[in-house]
Amino acid sequence: MKKTALSLGLLTAFVVNAQSIKTTIDLVHIKDDKVPVTMEFPKMKSGDVKFHFPKTVPGTYSVDDYGRFVEGIRFMDNKGKEIPFTKVNDNTYALKNAQNLSKVTYLVNDSFDDEMDESRHKAVFSPSGTDIEAGKIYLVNTHGFVGYIDNMQDVPYQLVIQKPNDFYGTTALVDQDKSEATDTFTLANYAKVTDSPLMYTKPDYITFNAGGMDLVLGVYSPTGKYKAADFKENLEKMVVAQKKFLGDMNTNKKYAIMLYLAGTQGPQIKGFGALEHHESTSVVLPEMMPKEAIDKTLTDVVSHEFFHTVNPLKTHSEEIHYFDYADPKMSQHLWMYEGGTEYFANLFQIQEGLITRDEFLQRMTEKIANSKNYNDTMPFTVMSKNVLKDEYKDQYRNVYEKGTLLAMCLDIELRKLSNGEMGYRDMIRKLSQRFGENKPFKDDQLIDELVAVTGYPQIKDFYNKYIAGDQPTPYAQYLNMAGVEIKKQETPPIFWFIRDPQQTGYDEKDNAFVFDESSAQSTFAKNIGLKITDKIVALDGKTINIQNIQSFIEYAKTIKEGQNVTVTVLRKNGDKTDKIDLKGKAVLDKMTVETLAFKANPTPAEKKLQDQWLTGKK
Numbered sequence: 332m333k334k335t336a337l338s339l340g341l342l343t344a345f346v347v348n349a350q351s352i353k354t355t356i357d358l359v360h361i362k363d364d365k366v367p368v369t370m371e372f373p374k375m376k377s378g379d380v381k382f383h384f385p386k387t388v389p390g391t392y393s394v395d396d397y398g399r400f401v402e403g404i405r406f407m408d409n410k411g412k413e414i415p416f417t418k419v420n421d422n423t424y425a426l427k428n429a430q431n432l433s434k435v436t437y438l439v440n441d442s443f444d445d446e447m448d449e450s451r452h453k454a455v456f457s458p459s460g461t462d463i464e465a466g467k468i469y470l471v472n473t474h475g476f477v478g479y480i481d482n483m484q485d486v487p488y489q490l491v492i493q494k495p496n497d498f499y500g501t502t503a504l505v506d507q508d509k510s511e512a513t514d515t516f517t518l519a520n521y522a523k524v525t526d527s528p529l530m531y532t533k534p535d536y537i538t539f540n541a542g543g544m545d546l547v548l549g550v551y552s553p554t555g556k557y558k559a560a561d562f563k564e565n566l567e568k569m570v571v572a573q574k575k576f577l578g579d580m581n582t583n584k585k586y587a588i589m590l591y592l593a594g595t596q597g598p599q600i601k602g603f604g605a606l607e608h609h610e611s612t613s614v615v616l617p618e619m620m621p622k623e624a625i626d627k628t629l630t631d632v633v634s635h636e637f638f639h640t641v642n643p644l645k646t647h648s649e650e651i652h653y654f655d656y657a658d659p660k661m662s663q664h665l666w667m668y669e670g671g672t673e674y675f676a677n678l679f680q681i682q683e684g685l686i687t688r689d690e691f692l693q694r695m696t697e698k699i700a701n702s703k704n705y706n707d708t709m710p711f712t713v714m715s716k717n718v719l720k721d722e723y724k725d726q727y728r729n730v731y732e733k734g735t736l737l738a739m740c741l742d743i744e745l746r747k748l749s750n751g752e753m754g755y756r757d758m759i760r761k762l763s764q765r766f767g768e769n770k771p772f773k774d775d776q777l778i779d780e781l782v783a784v785t786g787y788p789q790i791k792d793f794y795n796k797y798i799a800g801d802q803p804t805p806y807a808q809y810l811n812m813a814g815v816e817i818k819k820q821e822t823p824p825i826f827w828f829i830r831d832p833q834q835t836g837y838d839e840k841d842n843a844f845v846f847d848e849s850s851a852q853s854t855f856a857k858n859i860g861l862k863i864t865d866k867i868v869a870l871d872g873k874t875i876n877i878q879n880i881q882s883f884i885e886y887a888k889t890i891k892e893g894q895n896v897t898v899t900v901l902r903k904n905g906d907k908t909d910k911i912d913l914k915g916k917a918v919l920d921k922m923t924v925e926t927l928a929f930k931a932n933p934t935p936a937e938k939k940l941q942d943q944w945l946t947g948k949k
C-alpha cells in the first residue's frame with residue numbers, strides 16, 4: 332500500500348514539475364537564526380505581480396502579519412537580473428512589468444524570539460508560529476516561510492526541505508525522495524501548503540495505528556526530559572475514543588501530532604495550546620509540566636484539534652472555503668467552529684468513559700465561571716464576524732467558554748425536542764453530509780440549513796435569542812431539563828486586582844503579579860485606573876518576590892473597605908517601562924460562585940434526558 336502511494340506521488344511530482352512553484356526551505360545554511368528560502372515560479376499570468384505573505388491563517392482568528400519576519404527579499408527575472416519592487420505593507424510586494432519574474436529569495440526570522448516584545452505587534456500564537464534554532468529545532472509553520480502570488484494560489488507547490496542528515500521531520504506529508512539531505516513534497520495549492528506544518532528535530536517519534544488511522548507523534552523536549560514513547564499509552568486510548576465518538580464523520584487515514592515542549596533556556600514564549608490542520612496539529616506546552624498534566628492537556632487539546640477535522644475544516648462557510656490570506660473575511664459562526672468543537676472535546680470524554688460525570692459537570696462549572704469575564708450580551712455572531720478588529724478581539728477566548736455552553740444548551744434543546752433521538756453531534760453529522768470539504772454553505776443561511784437537517788424550526792428561536800441575539804443563555808433552565816441544578820454560593824468580600832484571584836500569574840523576571848488580558852478587573856482596579864497589562868510590583872510599599880508571596884497575600888487580606896491603598900505598577904510606555912504609583916480607596920468585591928450538581932431526585936423525564944445526553948445513546 333505504501334509503495335503505491337509513493338510511486339503515485341513521484342508521478343504527480345514529475346507531471347506537475349514544469350507548472351509548479353518550486354519552493355526550497357534551507358534548514359542547513361542558517362544565518363543568525365534566519366532560514367534562506369527560494370521560490371521558483373512558472374510563467375507569470377500577468378506583468379503586474381503582487382507577492383504576499385499571509386496577514387492571518389485559518390484557525391488563529393488574529394492579525395499576525397507573517398511578512399514582518401521576512402528580510403532581504405530579491406525578485407529575479409529568468410536571466411538572473413533583479414526586478415525592482417515596491418513594498419506595499421508588511422505582507423505585500425508589488426512589481427510592474429514582471430512577466431519574466433522567475434525567482435524570489437529571502438530570509439525568514441522566527442516568531443518565537445519576538446513573542447515577549449509586544450511593543451510593535453501582538454505576538455503570534457506559538458502553535459502557529461515559527462522557531463529556528465540551528466542544530467536543535469525547526470518549527471516550520473509553512474505560512475511563515477512561504478508566500479504566494481495573486482491569482483496563482485491554485486498552482487501546485489513543490490516543497491523541498493534541505494535538512495541536516497540526522498534530522499527527522501514530523502508531518503502528515505509523504506516524503507517523495509530517498510535522500511537523507513532533502514525531503515520533497517507536492518502540494519495541490521497554497522491552501523494545502525499552509526495546512527501542512529512540519530517539525531524538524533533529532534528523531535524522537537512514535538507511530539501507531541488506532542481505530543484504523545495511522546498516527547505519528549513527534550516530540551521536541553529540549554532537555555530530553557520527555558520521549559515520544561512516554562505519551563503513547565494515553566494518546567492511543569484517547570484516539571480510539573475520539574474515533575469511536577465521531578464514527579463515520581471522520582475519514583482520516585493518517586494524522587500527525589507535533590509536540591513542542593518549551594524549555595526555560597530557549598525562546599521565551601507564552602502561547603500554549605494547539606492549532607488545527609486537516610491531517611495534523613501542532614501543540615506547544617511548557618516542558619516543566621508534570622507528565623500527568625501533559626497527558627491530560629494532550630487529551631483535551633489534541634482531541635479539540637482533531638474534532639476540527641469535522642468543523643470547520645470539512646464543514647464550513649464560504650469565508651473559510653475561499654480564504655483570503657491578504658484581506659480575510661470572518662464567518663459569524665465561531666460558536667459552532669470553536670464552541671461546538673470544544674464541546675465535542677468534553678462530551679466525547681464523558682460519553683467514552685475517559686472522565687466521570689462529576690468531572691464533566693466540574694468542567695462546565697468552570698466554563699460558566701470563565702464566561703463571566705466576557706461581555707454576555709454581545710451577540711456571538713457579531714463578535715465572530717468582527718473578531719479581527721480591536722474592539723472585539725478581547726472577546727475571542729469566550730468561544731471556548733460560552734461557545735461550549737451554547738453548544739451544550741443546543742444539545743439539550745435538541746434532545747428535548749426529539750425525545751432523546753437527536754443531539755448536537757447528530758445535527759453536525761447531518762450538516763457535514765449535506766455540505767462537505769468542497770461544498771461550503773452561505774454564512775447567513777446556516778441556521779436555516781440547521782433547521783432543514785434537523786427538522787426542528789424551534790432551534791431558530793434558540794439561535795435568534797442566544798447566539799445571534801443579545802440575551803444571556805439561561806443555563807439553569809437547560810441544565811434543569813437534564814436533572815442538573817446550579818447551586819449559588821457567595822464568597823466573603825476580598826480585596827484583589829482582578830475578580831477571580833485564581834487567574835493571577837507571576838512574572839519571575841520583574842518579581843511582579845501579571846494578569847491574563849481576558850481577566851475581568853476588580854472594582855478597585857477599575858477605580859484606580861489599573862490597566863490589565865500592568866505588572867504589579869508592590870502594594871503599600873510591600874514588594875513581591877517568589878519567597879514572600881504568601882505574606883503578600885496575607886497583607887492584602889487585611890485591607891479593609893475604604894482604606895487608602897497605593898499600588899506600584901510597571902507600565903509599558905512605547906519602548907520604555909514606567910514605574911507608577913496608583914492610589915485609591917479599597918473596594919472589596921464579593922463573588923458569587925455557581926456550582927453545577929446532579930439533582931438528588933430528578934424526575935424520570937430529567938433522568939432519561941440526562942442519560943441520553945451523557946451517554947449519547949438513544
Ligand SMILES: [Zn+2]
Pocket residue numbers: 607635636639668669672
Ligand atoms: Zn479550535
